Amino acid sequence: MKTLLLVDGSSYLYRAFHAIRDLSNSRGEPTNAIYGVLNMLRRLHKDYPAEYSACVFDAKGKTFRDDLYPQYKANRPSMPDELASQIGPLKEAIVAMGWPLIEVSGVEADDVIGTLARQAEQAGMRVVISTGDKDITQLVTQQITLVNTMSNEKLDIAGVEQKFGVPPERIIDYLTLIGDAVDNVPGVPKVGPKTAVKWLTQYGTLDNIVKNAQDIGGAVGENLRQSLDWLPQAKQLLTIKCDVELPLRIEELAPQAQDVATLATLFDRFEFKTWRRELDGGSSTDVATETIPAAVAPPLAAVPRHYETVLTEAALDEWIKRIEAAVLTAVDTETTSLDPLTAELVGISLAVEAGHATYIPVGHVYAGAPDQLPRLRVLEKLRPWLESDKHAKLGQHIKYDTHVFANYGITLRGIAHDTLLESYVLESHQRHDMDSMSQ
Numbered sequence: 001m002k003t004l005l006l007v008d009g010s011s012y013l014y015r016a017f018h019a020i021r022d023l024s025n026s027r028g029e030p031t032n033a034i035y036g037v038l039n040m041l042r043r044l045h046k047d048y049p050a051e052y053s054a055c056v057f058d059a060k061g062k063t064f065r066d067d068l069y070p071q072y073k074a075n076r077p078s079m080p081d082e083l084a085s086q087i088g089p090l091k092e093a094i095v096a097m098g099w100p101l102i103e104v105s106g107v108e109a110d111d112v113i114g115t116l117a118r119q120a121e122q123a124g125m126r127v128v129i130s131t132g133d134k135d136i137t138q139l140v141t142q143q144i145t146l147v148n149t150m151s152n153e154k155l156d157i158a159g160v161e162q163k164f165g166v167p168p169e170r171i172i173d174y175l176t177l178i179g180d181a182v183d184n185v186p187g188v189p190k191v192g193p194k195t196a197v198k199w200l201t202q203y204g205t206l207d208n209i210v211k212n213a214q215d216i217g218g219a220v221g222e223n224l225r226q227s228l229d230w231l232p233q234a235k236q237l238l239t240i241k242c243d244v245e246l247p248l249r250i251e252e253l254a255p256q257a258q259d260v261a262t263l264a265t266l267f268d269r270f271e272f273k274t275w276r277r278e279l280d281g282g283s284s285t286d287v288a289t290e291t292i293p294a295a296v297a298p299p300l301a302a303v304p305r306h307y308e309t310v311l312t313e314a315a316l317d318e319w320i321k322r323i324e325a326a327v328l329t330a331v332d333t334e335t336t337s338l339d340p341l342t343a344e345l346v347g348i349s350l351a352v353e354a355g356h357a358t359y360i361p362v363g364h365v366y367a368g369a370p371d372q373l374p375r376l377r378v379l380e381k382l383r384p385w386l387e388s389d390k391h392a393k394l395g396q397h398i399k400y401d402t403h404v405f406a407n408y409g410i411t412l413r414g415i416a417h418d419t420l421l422e423s424y425v426l427e428s429h430q431r432h433d434m435d436s437m438s439q
Contacts, residue, residue, distance in 0.1 A: 001124065001125065001126050002050075002051045002052070002124075002125045002126070003048070003049070003050040003051055003052070003125065003126045003127070003128060004050060004051075004052045004053065004054075004116065004117070004120040004125050004126070004127045004128070004250060004253070005044065005045075005048050005050035005052070005053040005054075005127075005128050005130070006053070006054055006056060006113050006116060006117065006127065006128070006129045006130070007040075007041065007044065007053070007054070007055040007056065007099075007129075007130045007131075008056060008109055008110070008113060008129070008130065008131035008132070008133055008136065009037070009055040009056055009057040009094075009101075009109065010056075010057050010058040010108075010109045011109075011131050011132050011133050012036070012037050012040055012130075012132075012149075013033055013037060013057070013083070013087070013090070014083075015036070015132060016032065016033045016035070016036025016037050016040070017032055017033040017036070017080075017082075017083045017086075019032075019036060019421045019424065019425055020032035020033075020035060020036050020425050023035060025269070025270050025271040026271060029085070029269075029270065030082040030083075030085065030086060031086070031270045031271070031272075032086075033083055033086045033087075033090060034086050034089060034090045034093065034270060035270070035272065036425060037090055037094070038090070038093055038094070038097070038272075038275075039425075039428055040130075040149050040428045041055065041094065041097065041099060042097075043149070043428050043429035044130055044149070045255070046429065047429050048128050048130075048147070050128065051254065052120075052125075052250055052251070052253040052254055053099060053100065053253060053255055054099070054100040054101070054102050054116065054253045055094050055099045055100070055101050055102070056101075056102045056103070056109040056112045056113050056116075057091070057101065057102070057103050057109055058103070058108050058109045059103040059104055059105045059106075059107075060105075061105055061106070062106075063106055063107055063108055064106055064107065064241075065108070065237050068233065068236060068237060069185070069233065069237055071184055072183060072184060072185065072237060073183050073184055074184050075181075075184045076182075076184075089266060089269075089270070092262065092266065093262075093263065093266050095259070096258065096259040096262040096263045096266065097258055097263065098255045098256040098257055098258050098259075099255065099256075100248075100252070100253045100255075100256070102246075102247075102248070104244060104245075104246065104247065107241060107244050110133065110135060110136060110240045111240055111241040111242070111244050112244055112246065113129060113131075113136065113139075113240075114136075114139055114240035114241060114242040114244075115241070115242050115243060115244040115246060116246070116250065117129060117139050117144050117242075118139075118242045119250055120143075120250055121141060121143045121144060123250065125143070125250075126143055127143060127144040127145070128145055128146075128147060129144065129145070129146050129147070130146075130147050130148075130149055131146060131147075131148065132148050134164075134175075135171075135175065135180070135238065135240065136240070137155060137160045137163075137164065137168055137171050138168055138169075138171040138172050138175075138239070138240060139168070139240060139242075140155060140156065140157055140160050140168040141157070141168065142157065149424070149428045149429070152430075152431045152432060164193070164197070165193065165197035165200075165201075166196075166197060166200050166201075170200050170205070172206075172235060172238055172239050173196075173200060173205055173206035173209075173235070174193075174196050174197070174200060175187075175238045176206055176231055176234045176235040176238055177191050177195070177196040177199065177200075177206065177209075178191055178192055178193055178196050179234070180238060183237070183238075185234055185237050185238060186230065186234065187227075187234065188220070188223050188224050188227045188231075189223045189226075189227070190219065190220050190223055191220060191223065191224070192341070193339075193341070194342070195220060199216070206231065206235065209224070210228060210231065213225050213228060260279055263275075263279060264276065264279050267279065305355040305356070306355065306356045306357075307356075307357050307358070307359070308357075308358050308359075309358070309359050309360075309361065309370075310358050310359070310360040310361075310373070311361070311370055311371065311372065311373065312373070313373065313377075315358075316360065316373060316378065316381060317381075319350060319358050319360075320381060320382065320385065322350075322352050323350055323352060323385055323391065324385060324391065326352040326391075327392065328352075328392045328393070328394060328416060328417075329350060329351065329352050329391065329392070329393055329394070330349075330350065330351040330352075330357070330393075330394050330395065331348065331349070331350055331386075331393050331394075331395055331398075331401065332348070332349045332395055332396065332401065333345060333346075333347070333348055333349075333400075333401045333404045333405070334346040334347040334348070334349070334359075335404055336363075340400050340403030340404055340407075341403065341407075343403075343404050343407070344363060344407075345362060345363060345375060345379075345404060345407075345408065346361070346362065346363040346364060347359055347360055347361040347362055347363065347364065348360045348362070348378070348382070360373070360378055362374070362375035362378050362379075363375055376408070379405075379408050379410060383410055386405060386410050386412055386413075387410060387411055387412070387413050388413060388414055389413045389414050390414065391414045392414055392416040393412070393414050393415055393416060393417075394415075394416055394417035394418070394419065395415070395417075395418060395419070396418070396419045396420050396434055397418065397420040398412075398415055398418045398420075399418070402415070419437065420432045423437050
């Protein structure tokens, strides 16, 4: 079975720009988005060999969704100049690498991806879509799967249902109910993922939910009834269009030979030295180490280890003094769920130097569990440090911890490093969980 590999270029463009900060050449030209996207594309062809492939970007200008709803994506800020300046040379490099690049006016990249995916499916092909956009999960079938190169997540039919609580064919109904804040598409007020899954499990489809709206009680039921006129339009906005008129056929998406001369010029300009040497037949590494210096740490075996559990207020006060005096502190949360919106805090770990760390339990419930400090008391004592811009913090997937603290009214500030993001930037093809990174 032949394979079509599709890349959501617009999604990766922004992710690379925000994941890699302050990367530029000696002339001060920003290079972070260019480097991040090209690094990801270099790996994708190795990890997912395919007879056909394409990198798809949003075209400039309005789409049919703007005509349907003038407020569509109205909350999005304008593109930063530092990113806009990189788009032209990035696309030039993508084409020079041999990737077919597609943009279609009047629609979004998702619509182009959806059309190509359905065409390939009908032709009996396997389709792999590389994206971080949850909306594209509505396309998943037996032949169409998603991969997320940042988290190494792969979503097939079972994976979508496990992650969202509904199968791919119900994703559009699910998104219509909860809305899409990123694209400024309202859903039913106060309806979140739990309620949407509950209703879809009970009634099966959005149409059946609408038919039974009078039977749904409480304030959320009233909100549903108030939203009935809006829901068809919301669903139309959130549905990926799979019948776009395309400028080429799938058979024209075979990878092309590299334009070595163009790549050499671009790699020289942006000072991607390792990649430039590779073009000349030199040794290849996955990361331009001349551009991104690696941190140096002592061998783990040489680090003395001391770990403690904080069970008293005096011990907590002592650790607060340590983190307030530290140049950098590692922080992590232990919770009841992987879903940051519903997770309850169970404990907090802190470290200010290698081999020396503490754990503060605040919600352990089991036979023989020790007496623990009250959760809210611990959070209030830690709040000044957690919310301080002056105290640098590092974490693994710290976006999750930020959500968890926000559940308790705390805004985490001073985030200096996220090892998951840094691992992705260095080696996007690898796994980025703690066990794999330790190996």
